[in-house]
Amino acid sequence: MSTDNITHTHSAHVSHHFKDATQEYDSGKQGIWLFMVTEILMFGAVLVGYGIFHHLYPAMFSEGAKQLDWKLGFINTLVLIFSSFTMAISIQLIQRNQIKKAAMALAVTILCGAIFMVIKYFEWTHKFHMGFYPGRFLDMAKTHAEHANLGMYFGFYYCMTGLHGLHVLIGMGLITWLLIRTIRGDFHSQYWIPVEGVGIFWHIVDLIWIFLFPLLYLVG
Amino acid sequence: MAANNHKHDPNVLHPHISPTSMYLKVAAALFGLTILTVVAHQFHHQLGAFASLVAFGIAAVKATLVLLYFMHLKDDNNMNRAIFASGFFFLIVLLLFSVVDIATRVTEVSPL
Amino acid sequence: MGHSSSAHGENYINCEKGLWSWLTTVDHKRIGLMYMITVMFFFFVGGVMALLLRLELFAPNTVQGVGQVLKNGDVYNQVLTYHGAIMVFMVIVPGIPAILGNFFLPIHLGAKDVAFPKINLASWYCFMFGAALAIATFFTHKIDTGWTFYTPYSIRTGTSTVLMVLGAFVMGMSSVLTGLNFIVTVHKLRAPGMTMHRMPLFVWALYSTAILQMLATPVLAITLLLLAAEKLFGVGIFDPALGGDPVLFQHFFWFYSHPAVYIMILPAMGVVSELIAAFSRKVIFGYTAIAYSSLGIAAVSFFVWGHHMFVSGQSATAGIIFSFITMLVGVPTAIKMFNWVATIYKGSVSFDSPMLFALGFLFLFAIGGVTGIMLAVLPIDVHFHDTYFVVAHFHYVMVGGTLMALMGGFYYWFPKMFGKMFSETLARLSFVFIFIGFNVTFFPQFILGAMGMPRRYFDYIPNYEALNKISTVGSWLILTGFLIGLYAIVQGIRKGEKAPMNPWGAKTLEWQTSSPPPHFNFDVEPVVTAGPYEYR
Amino acid sequence: MMWFNFAKAQSFMPTQGTEIAKQVDNLYGFLLITSFIACVLVIGGMIYFVLKYKRKSDNDKTAYISHNTALEFLWSFIPLVIFLAVFAWGWYIYHGMRTMPKDALEINVLGKQWAWEIEYKNGFKAVNEVVVPVNTDVKLLLTSQDVIHSFFVPSFRIKQDAVPGRYTALWFRAEKLGEFHVFCAEYCGTSHSGMIGKLRVVTREEFDKYMEEGQEEGQLPIAKRGEKLFALKACASCHSVDSPAVKVGPSLFQVFGHEVVLEDGSKVTADENYIRESILQPNAKVVKGFPHGVMPTFQGQINENELNALVEYVKSLK
Incomplete structure (x- = not known):
């Protein structure tokens, strides 16, 4: 613990309508968790749809899952977990006032996000190339699809990975903003709530991928 | 963490700082579990119906690790835990009632 | 308390000047007023649409063209869709929480502001942006899906549904942000001594509403996104052509939209609790029951959405379960009604215009409530579903309930918001016109529904003519009432007498700061020692 | 049971064509009466109280009644019982509605x-x-x-x-x-x-x-068959046939043999081939003042015999 360099100037970070730093910190944290609930419900509703249709058309979903390359999904899972680790570490480093290292950790996190997106990009373009478009645009002749409604599987695939990818991009944007502020010296052992907030968001993105990976690539 | 500690000035935060070793251990566990998922998948023909159960069981364990250690729910207050749990609760409600409808659609008789 | 900064005349309105200071403000009071102006504007637009619909229905198109006001069925359907979508997403849902809630929730708690003032402002911009997207469809391809966007119609119709659902999505964001702010404010920013059980019932209602906003809106958001994806990329989830299920769309939609009904009515109930207590000068009867019934309604409302789908092709089993749980939601609602009436008992009742609106609310909500129970009964709903009976029912609840409470609350807090008094005569006159006009408009629609007239009809068989005529005439009375009300407001703001600190003699915290309140609500942070309705 | 029938007479429900309709109306009648009583209690009580306890002076003392557990229990419990009874009654009727008879x-x-x-x-x-x-x-x-x-x-x-x-x-x-x-x-x-x-x-x-x-039906005159087909394909939803009034699409009354103005201003005589083309490729020649793409194409959906019948029917609209 290196909380010894506290000075009272830090309380200048407390907004006017809060009494003290504790109240502000607790409020901020609660707000973030509330927002995460909306994320869970949003993704969860698609998962509910996925679950229902998977149950109705197991063979079709199995055919769809076989078209995906689990190795890419596997690599992406590892990349995201590693980025989650660096994100968590960055907060801990800021709490210990090791700002430079924290900035490094944040930069690595952004890099991991970028790697994830690049792999995703190649996955998607490959699928397009093969004719696996979503829904009714799926090229039945080119893909030799056995099930007439295979497009629905890819509908789910693109919706889920697309929405997730969008979150990765938003997360990368937010972390870039954090990185700039970290380098500028805005964060320290008495003020890190934005880092923690974005961190929780980033972990949620990771968490969702942890479920998407077996759901889309492995189960069939 | 940061619970109102009357001995201290509330204007000074005393975060609960987890050691780096803890993060490393959790990350290693997550990596290991991911590999385990893939290994289990190689035997999905033998596992049959259990294949998806195993895959989601492992995913659930991974998710719990992330929640407890990376997102610090382990050290957080009950309110935030309840808030987060409520999301899953209402998700289950959505699933349950939709399934009740879809699974009992019979045109001939009202079963109840 | 009781210190006043009005001595040197500085308040939240005049502390900063210029349009820019309003557009960049993070003051919850100013944001409340900005919501007020925008919501009033959209209410006007939606109201004009309603008048057009009623005008069209004045007569059936017996001989081609005669009795026809709108060009054809398509135009009618568009007007109907905009009326529904605007009134739901831009007026009733944000109505009370975003205007009165934003303004008074922090003051009621003795706080300086909501927990996240910048997010509060962002929520207003989200609302404006979403509304702009929705209104933009008006200038591209007008939408005609109805506000419910049912698939597969919404996928097949060649209109700009995507833009509209994106608009609703962004407005949903705004709703989520407001809810998030309120929950954290209630949890974390209460003044010393302000325990949860000393909060005014309006705050309890807003708190319950905020929980609904947080938990229900995301599902609507994803449903609308999936609908947009369906329309753009044909993903097939809701499209029967690919094995998708249009009824599943209805499940997802009503998972939000039923709780949304309570998002609309719970704050109104909160306002009414305030009004009844203040104008009876009496402690509210059954504070705990009212407070927890709000939470109860919020919780149970997530389990009843299927009662919108009794004839949709949903299974009989699901229908029966949903009908049963719906009955349970009736109980906390009934409790509130009885508690309000019991509060009046042995009170000292004044008939100031806000109280008239509150009594009007009780009257109309009683009718809306009992017809709601009827609609929850399976075989009755099979007959009434999608008829004018339903239209009448939800207008009794949404307009007779929410809008009456909004008007009542607005007059009640007008002196505090603007520091001026309004003309009591005009306000009462406006009430009389709205109340009578409302009943003339919507009561005949119950009968029309019983007779079997389906809703969303551009034209009807001659049997239904007489009642439709009455209904249309009623809509003109409502218009008159609202115009008088608008005049009363404008006149009050411009020329009203200076308002005292506590014109009604009420006990909640907002009446213990100056009118209008100072920038940070209180000169000295209040310390609370008693409940909100201690009239002894 | 005079009062019960009275309530039902006031309910404005349409004719009862089936046994189920009678059952539904009985339940509805019961609901109307209970609702009416409930409204009288609540609204009547409210009106009585506001008049009786009208403010006399600004210093009125009011009673301090914060709650009454027995009363609150009663007015939660009684509605609950009524609601559940109504639910069970409704359930019974609904069960009958949704259970399909055998050999229907x-x-x-x-x-x-x-x-x-x-x-x-x-x-x-x-x-x-x-x-x-x-x-x-x-x-x-x-x-x-x-x-x-x-x-x-x-x-x-x-x-x-x-x-x-x-x-x-x-x-x-x-x-x-x-x-x-x-x-x-x-x-x-x-x-x-x-x-x-x-x-x-x-x-x-x-x-x-x-x-x-x-x-x-097969032995009907050709124009009559066309008329049936015209109704069957729901053409009548958009085209009027007995007056020049415009529905969604142009009226077909007295169109045959006359000139029609197209959207580019050109004119064409409505002969057999124009009508055939308008059925099979509706967007090829759209009449002035009507939008593109509203009418679905019937290419591949009707055979030559049916087409003949439809053309013959349009010819007969004089």
């Missing part, structure tokens, strides 16, 4: 924008008219070819959505002879309110005769 006469109903297409088991098709024998169990199998519609017979108190991609079912046993309205109760677009059919309840003999006549 089955009729297929297809909803489409904006007409009901009825198909009997012997292959006879009709549009917007369901004919059923009296005192017979009838089961309707509903589906839709485009969007969701809802088959609603107010006099029978029954309603069921017709959902594309699957079947839903509905049954009734008509007890009264006569004609009843069939409405579409689920919003389905432009002519939603025009999607009105009739349900004709006839005697067994008349029904059998109707079925026979339907089978002899």
Whole structure:
């Protein structure tokens, strides 16, 4: 613990309508968790749809899952977990006032996000190339699809990975903003709530991928 | 963490700082579990119906690790835990009632 | 308390000047007023649409063209869709929480502001942006899906549904942000001594509403996104052509939209609790029951959405379960009604215009409530579903309930918001016109529904003519009432007498700061020692 | 039970065409009366209290009654009991509504924008008219070819959505002879309110005769067949045939042999080939003042014989 360099100037970070730093910190944290609930419900509703249709058309979903390359999904899972680790570490480093290292950790996190997106990009373009478009645009002749409604599987695939990818991009944007502020010296052992907030968001993105990976690539 | 500690000035935060070793251990566990998922998948023909159960069981364990250690729910207050749990609760409600409808659609008789 | 900064005349309105200071403000009071102006504007637009619909229905198109006001069925359907979508997403849902809630929730708690003032402002911009997207469809391809966007119609119709659902999505964001702010404010920013059980019932209602906003809106958001994806990329989830299920769309939609009904009515109930207590000068009867019934309604409302789908092709089993749980939601609602009436008992009742609106609310909500129970009964709903009976029912609840409470609350807090008094005569006159006009408009629609007239009809068989005529005439009375009300407001703001600190003699915290309140609500942070309705 | 019948008379429900309708009306009557009593209690109590406890002076003392547990329990419990009783009653009737009788006469109903297409088991098709024998169990199998519609017979108190991609079912046993309205109760677009059919309840003999006549349809004159087809394909939802009035599309009354102005201002005579082309490729030559792409193409959906019949029918509209 290196909380010894506290000075009272830090309380200048407390907004006017809060009494003290504790109240502000607790409020901020609660707000973030509330927002995460909306994320869970949003993704969860698609998962509910996925679950229902998977149950109705197991063979079709199995055919769809076989078209995906689990190795890419596997690599992406590892990349995201590693980025989650660096994100968590960055907060801990800021709490210990090791700002430079924290900035490094944040930069690595952004890099991991970028790697994830690049792999995703190649996955998607490959699928397009093969004719696996979503829904009714799926090229039945080119893909030799056995099930007439295979497009629905890819509908789910693109919706889920697309929405997730969008979150990765938003997360990368937010972390870039954090990185700039970290380098500028805005964060320290008495003020890190934005880092923690974005961190929780980033972990949620990771968490969702942890479920998407077996759901889309492995189960069939 | 940061619970109102009357001995201290509330204007000074005393975060609960987890050691780096803890993060490393959790990350290693997550990596290991991911590999385990893939290994289990190689035997999905033998596992049959259990294949998806195993895959989601492992995913659930991974998710719990992330929640407890990376997102610090382990050290957080009950309110935030309840808030987060409520999301899953209402998700289950959505699933349950939709399934009740879809699974009992019979045109001939009202079963109840 | 009781210190006043009005001595040197500085308040939240005049502390900063210029349009820019309003557009960049993070003051919850100013944001409340900005919501007020925008919501009033959209209410006007939606109201004009309603008048057009009623005008069209004045007569059936017996001989081609005669009795026809709108060009054809398509135009009618568009007007109907905009009326529904605007009134739901831009007026009733944000109505009370975003205007009165934003303004008074922090003051009621003795706080300086909501927990996240910048997010509060962002929520207003989200609302404006979403509304702009929705209104933009008006200038591209007008939408005609109805506000419910049912698939597969919404996928097949060649209109700009995507833009509209994106608009609703962004407005949903705004709703989520407001809810998030309120929950954290209630949890974390209460003044010393302000325990949860000393909060005014309006705050309890807003708190319950905020929980609904947080938990229900995301599902609507994803449903609308999936609908947009369906329309753009044909993903097939809701499209029967690919094995998708249009009824599943209805499940997802009503998972939000039923709780949304309570998002609309719970704050109104909160306002009414305030009004009844203040104008009876009496402690509210059954504070705990009212407070927890709000939470109860919020919780149970997530389990009843299927009662919108009794004839949709949903299974009989699901229908029966949903009908049963719906009955349970009736109980906390009934409790509130009885508690309000019991509060009046042995009170000292004044008939100031806000109280008239509150009594009007009780009257109309009683009718809306009992017809709601009827609609929850399976075989009755099979007959009434999608008829004018339903239209009448939800207008009794949404307009007779929410809008009456909004008007009542607005007059009640007008002196505090603007520091001026309004003309009591005009306000009462406006009430009389709205109340009578409302009943003339919507009561005949119950009968029309019983007779079997389906809703969303551009034209009807001659049997239904007489009642439709009455209904249309009623809509003109409502218009008159609202115009008088608008005049009363404008006149009050411009020329009203200076308002005292506590014109009604009420006990909640907002009446213990100056009118209008100072920038940070209180000169000295209040310390609370008693409940909100201690009239002894 | 005078008062009960009185309440029902005030309920404005349409004719009771079935036994189920009577059951529904009884429950509705009960609900109306209980609701009325509840409203009188609440609204009456409210009015009585506000008048009795009207403010006399600004210093009125009010009673401090914060709660009353017994009272609160009562007014939670009594409504709960009533609600549950009403639910159980409703459940009983609903069970009857949703349990399909065995050996019922089955009729297929297809909803489409904006007409009901009825198909009997012997292959006879009709549009917007369901004919059923009296005192017979009838089961309707509903589906839709485009969007969701809802088959609603107010006099029978029954309603069921017709959902594309699957079947839903509905049954009734008509007890009264006569004609009843069939409405579409689920919003389905432009002519939603025009999607009105009739349900004709006839005697067994008349029904059998109707079925026979339907089978002899093949021997009708060609223009008559065209007329039937015109109704069957729901052309009548958009084109008027007996007056120049405009519905969704142009009127076909007295069109044949006359010149029509197209959207580019050019003129064309409405001869057989123009009508044929307008049926098969509706967007090829659109009449001035009408939007593109509204009329669906019938290419591949009707055969040459049917096309002939339709052209002949349009020719006959004088």
